[in-house]
Amino acid sequence: MGKFIYLDHAATTQTSEEVVNAMLPFFSEKYGNPSAFYGFAGEAEKAVSYARKQAAALIHANPEEIYFTGGGSESDNWALKAAAEAYADKGKHIITSKIEHHAILHTCEYLQKKGYEITYLDVDSDGKISLEELEAAIREDTILISVMMANNEVGTIEEVAKIGKTAREHGVLFHTDAVQAYGHIPVDVEEMNIDMLSASGHKFHGPKGVGILYIKKGVKIRSLIHGGAQERNRRAGTLNVPGIVGFGKASETAGKTMEENIKKETVLRDHLIKRVLEEIPYSRLNGHKTDRLPGNANFCFRFIEGESMLILLEQLGICASSGSACTSGALDPSHVLLALGLPHEIAHGSLRLTLSAETTKEDLDFVVDELKKIIERLRHMSPLYEDFLKKENKE
Ligand SMILES: *Cc1c(COP(=O)(O)O)cnc(C)c1O
Numbered sequence: 001m002g003k004f005i006y007l008d009h010a011a012t013t014q015t016s017e018e019v020v021n022a023m024l025p026f027f028s029e030k031y032g033n034p035s036a037f038y039g040f041a042g043e044a045e046k047a048v049s050y051a052r053k054q055a056a057a058l059i060h061a062n063p064e065e066i067y068f069t070g071g072g073s074e075s076d077n078w079a080l081k082a083a084a085e086a087y088a089d090k091g092k093h094i095i096t097s098k099i100e101h102h103a104i105l106h107t108c109e110y111l112q113k114k115g116y117e118i119t120y121l122d123v124d125s126d127g128k129i130s131l132e133e134l135e136a137a138i139r140e141d142t143i144l145i146s147v148m149m150a151n152n153e154v155g156t157i158e159e160v161a162k163i164g165k166t167a168r169e170h171g172v173l174f175h176t177d178a179v180q181a182y183g184h185i186p187v188d189v190e191e192m193n194i195d196m197l198s199a200s201g202h203k204f205h206g207p208k209g210v211g212i213l214y215i216k217k218g219v220k221i222r223s224l225i226h227g228g229a230q231e232r233n234r235r236a237g238t239l240n241v242p243g244i245v246g247f248g249k250a251s252e253t254a255g256k257t258m259e260e261n262i263k264k265e266t267v268l269r270d271h272l273i274k275r276v277l278e279e280i281p282y283s284r285l286n287g288h289k290t291d292r293l294p295g296n297a298n299f300c301f302r303f304i305e306g307e308s309m310l311i312l313l314e315q316l317g318i319c320a321s322s323g324s325a326c327t328s329g330a331l332d333p334s335h336v337l338l339a340l341g342l343p344h345e346i347a348h349g350s351l352r353l354t355l356s357a358e359t360t361k362e363d364l365d366f367v368v369d370e371l372k373k374i375i376e377r378l379r380h381m382s383p384l385y386e387d388f389l390k391k392e393n394k395e
Pocket of ligand 1: 010070071072073074076101103148150151152177178179180200201202203209211
């Protein structure tokens with residue numbers, strides 16, 4: 001077998017073995033419906049309630065503030081649509097940022113059609129929103145602020161605690177899409193003044209198709225999924241017991257290993273960034289230099305098409321991404337890179353490499369060595385690069 005180097009952990013992660021093992025009995029012998037009355041179902045019910053505690057503990061929430069959902073996209077949709085509806089009598093203005101995940105941006109577009117008004121905050125060249133601009137955007141009729149905790153493409157970590165404080169001071173609800181942050185960096189919903197928070201299992205070595213929405217006690221919110229009385233009447237549907245158990249287990253493990261993993265990944269990431277910037281000409285790092293996810297590196301290479309780079313990397317067994325998984329295949333450059341102020345032709349040449357604590361330095365060195373060759377090859381085929389070299393030589 002050839003090499004296999006997985007550097008797309010922002011798209012999804014491998015469900016860890018201990019998580020899979022924790023889930024297995026709930027497919028087979030412990031298959032009861034947690035809502036049922038008899039003792040046999042009690043085991044499933046207990047397992048769900050334990051998972052709720054494990055998830056709550058990771059973000060300093062109360063277990064009764066954790067609602068299990070079908071993943072990050074559902075949690076984002078629920079937070080925005082249902083809060084918008086519940087607070088419509090107070091106003092119809094929502095503030096978000098230009099670099100949100102499409103689960104937020106497309107939900108905002110939907111709400112716009114339903115008569116809500118959305119303000120999309122700009123970000124600076126590092127991908128951070130400005131607190132002054134946020135404050136200036138808040139109006140009498142603002143009901144919700146939704147700003148992500150960490151960006152899935154460029155890895156920038158927003159100043160969520162300050163955003164939360166501003167929201168609270170103005171009596172506005174604050175939701176954060178923490179899908180890339182939960183399980184990776186410390187989150188404290190109390191300290192950060194967070195009213196609602198989305199997370200997803202498969203982004204931190206848990207299973208796919210399960211997530212949470214943290215809803216602070218006292219927040220009014222309607223149901224998004226109507227039916228049975230599950231999740232305290234707020235999210236209908238028979239609980240995904242194995243998925244929930246897996247989410248809980250992955251949360252517990254993340255809590256135990258976080259500090260060590262952050263250290264490991266940061267060293268690897270910074271080694272990767274240093275080598276790329278020093279050894280590959282006309283390259284730049286996208287996103288904040290230090291306030292960034294420990295596992296994220298995102299680069300632009302001038303005169304290069306991101307897609308061509310991905311194809312050549314894939315031939316070597318390297319999984320990487322350009323823009324986000326949802327937009328690859330589309331010809332438009334990433335909305336995030338454009339929001340950072342990069343011109344179209346540069347935003348096209350982006351490469352995202354996202355690591356895990358299992359990534360090795362040897363793998364990264366191999367990737368950089370190969371990337372150097374790939375970029376040289378592609379540039380030699382690029383008329384833009386030739387023109388550029390001619391101009392350089394004239395000067
Ligand atoms: C992956 C992701 C989502 C969507 O989560 P799913 O569980 O895949 O639906 C939402 N927001 C961010 C920031 C993400 O990275």
